[in-house]
Amino acid sequence: MEEGLRERKKRETRQRIADIAMGLFMVKGFDNVTVAEVARTADVSVNTVFNYFSTKEDLFADRQDVAVDHPVQVVRGRAPGESVAAVFRRDFLDALETRHWRYGFNVGADVFAKLVNDSPTLVARMREIHELRERSLARALADEAEADDLTPLLVASQVLNTTRLLADFALRRTLAGEPWESIAPDLRAQAERAFDLLESGIGGYGTRPPLTPAGSAPPLAVAGGEQPGAEPEDRERGGED
Amino acid sequence: MEEGLRERKKRETRQRIADIAMGLFMVKGFDNVTVAEVARTADVSVNTVFNYFSTKEDLFADRQDVAVDHPVQVVRGRAPGESVAAVFRRDFLDALETRHWRYGFNVGADVFAKLVNDSPTLVARMREIHELRERSLARALADEAEADDLTPLLVASQVLNTTRLLADFALRRTLAGEPWESIAPDLRAQAERAFDLLESGIGGYGTRPPLTPAGSAPPLAVAGGEQPGAEPEDRERGGED
DNA sequence: TACAATTTTGGAGTCACTGCAAGTTGGATA
DNA sequence: TATCCAACTTGCAGTGACTCCAAAATTGTA
Structure with a gap:
């Protein structure tokens, strides 16, 4: 089954719109570009844009599936005798050495990051992608462990x-203008510590000195429930998350 | 300094709008209520609504600061000799016993949860709140530890x-129609395991049998980079998160 | 009572996004 | 090659959140 002219044109149009949109976003910032502007620049109607991308964000977040899939690929790539935490340590450090984009270490990643950071919509989208990643990795792990907990x-x-927090750490320093050469060693150190913590747990973290003479610990129980300045009547609220 | 008529009216108006909005949301669902409708019902102009609440979500998420603050209160309530993980275990199990709303265990929490779940906007907002919580707790911990890592x-x-995942677990089963009495014991068990895991780390989790005769582990390195169906040219992407 | 500071309101406008009906075009068929 | 169908594109007319602005209406004060 050949690929007809029709199919090709479709692909091309879609690609052209996405590329032009990204170009505009990079120059003017996500929020300062209207879909109408993208359409005009790409020489199509607004409706056509929405025909290919169901929301403006999709114009940016195209191919997010790759990002979502990555963690699953990583666990699948475990060597014999290698734990989940261990592969991720390996994968992360490898990306660090090679400045790979999968954790945002590539040159120019900061431009993207700034673009995302400046748009609440895109920040929200990133959080969503993170959750998707979480879910897909969880499913993969559940499948191989056959656990139902x-x-x-x-x-x-x-x-x-x-x-995520490690990548964020690197990013913040990059955005602060620090050169990669200066960040990398620190990042490596933090990563080792972070993965150690991940592996060994936060067990005793933050344990207060057991025997302080003055001041006994108050029972917390409803901590945050009866704030000093809160309403008298307890307005019932629900769904934490 | 007294509280003038002006101040009082302002507070009342704000409260009335919020209450009426919540009422409508509960009945019709967040996305099926327009701000205009809220305004009409509250007998004010649309502009007045936006005068008090800068977005429609704020109409719902009012008082989110309590939720954001709760974790900080919990760590502050540590008993001598008690670790961070331990207080949270205690706080969580206590909430479980008392069916407290701080983790969404109160009666009627499911209604809120459904409301939130059905609206992408609100789901996004919840993720944001989670991040705020994370940050404020992190700051509190950093302050007392004086660590800069x-x-x-x-x-x-x-x-x-x-x-979060524990609360979610309870919620999902509640939404599936399971009665609390049936969920609680399971939840308690899951919670104990979850906190154990949190304390002792995921160290050996998912370790593959070290010596499998057939099939050696391929080096992953650029896992996710060269997907089978991906584009030929490597379109550089950036900001992971 | 008159003036000043605040609120409230109406109105006009922008932007994302939807639904619909009328073109336009590519590809298969007679 | 003429024809026809289905898919793609477009214009048009909304809806709904949200902004900006200038004209009332209301409240606190001199």
């Missing part, structure tokens, strides 16, 4: 949060 | 993800 989810969540 | 952030993130 929360463990896979917890593991996935902890691992991905570790890498 | 990522540890407080990592700890905060892991703790809050644990509670």
